[in-house]
Amino acid sequence: MNSKLREIDRMVIPKKHILKNIKYVYNQLPSIPSFEIVSFGPSTPNDQRIEPKKTTITGLKLQRASTNASQGLWLTKLALWTTQKMGGKINILEIGTCVGISGMYLLSGMSQLHGGRLISFEGDPTLANLAQKRMNEFIAKNQLTNVEFEIIIGSFDKTLKKYFDADSDILHLAFIDGNHRQEATLQYHEAVRNKIHKNGVIVHDDINWSPGMAQAWVHIQQVEGIGKTAELYLGNRASRGIVFLDAAPNSRVEIAHLDGWLERLARRVKFAIK
Ligand SMILES: C[S@@+](CC[C@H](N)C(=O)[O-])C[C@H]1O[C@@H](n2cnc3c(N)ncnc32)[C@H](O)[C@@H]1O
8 A cells, every 4th residue: 555545544533423324324225216317327338328318227226336335434534634634624526426425425524624515416316316315414414514515417518517617616636436438537537637736636436347447547547647546446356546646656556455355255256156
């Protein structure tokens, strides 16, 4: 682990019980009855579709699309670490709200120190409304008085363009987790780059979800400098990529494991049986 990953991993979360509340919401997701959404991004790694389409989503699929507890712990620590590093309130951008699980982890991290603001983007209005409700309840229940959030609804092509074109506040942390296409990922990275603090952090989810996503991540590493990047592993493959804009450019890519050795072993056995 490089020094930044180690620093983040060692962050002590004063109000840890908040994370249990998010895990509870996450665990309840499979019991949500199926409903219709407009699907914007590709739904499988080989999906070349550009046009949005109506589809039915189950609670289980919602859970699979959402941040799990080990990924969430890292998001919380990263948001806390960023507020500490910036020495005050921070602004976080999230591309891909879904039902608000990762948003809650980010809010929880900010709230542990100086607080800040989360702006999150989601295409489907039903998902965005579910997220809005859950995140409001989460803030009230846990008395997070120093954070606020806003969910912007609509296709990223329109909403993100408007956001990036506007003269909005500087970003400190960005979590890119929607529309997993190679070109879109590179475009979002570039656009975030123009809005983010020189010592900011950019996280990309699902960097190995498809060949296109893997290529996008390799490209980002080449452009940014490989030593500025780190990878979070789930099982035996990198699931999230992080760019630390102020890291030393010339070292090698560093990694951390999101799951413990026992979970890793279980995943390997499961993979071998398949
Ligand atoms: C993987 S989910 C986000 C999960 C969430 N960040 C979490 O970890 O809890 C991606 C979300 O992005 C939205 N999305 C994907 N492509 C989009 C697009 N082109 N425009 C608007 N929304 C999009 C989907 O509707 C979906 O809810």
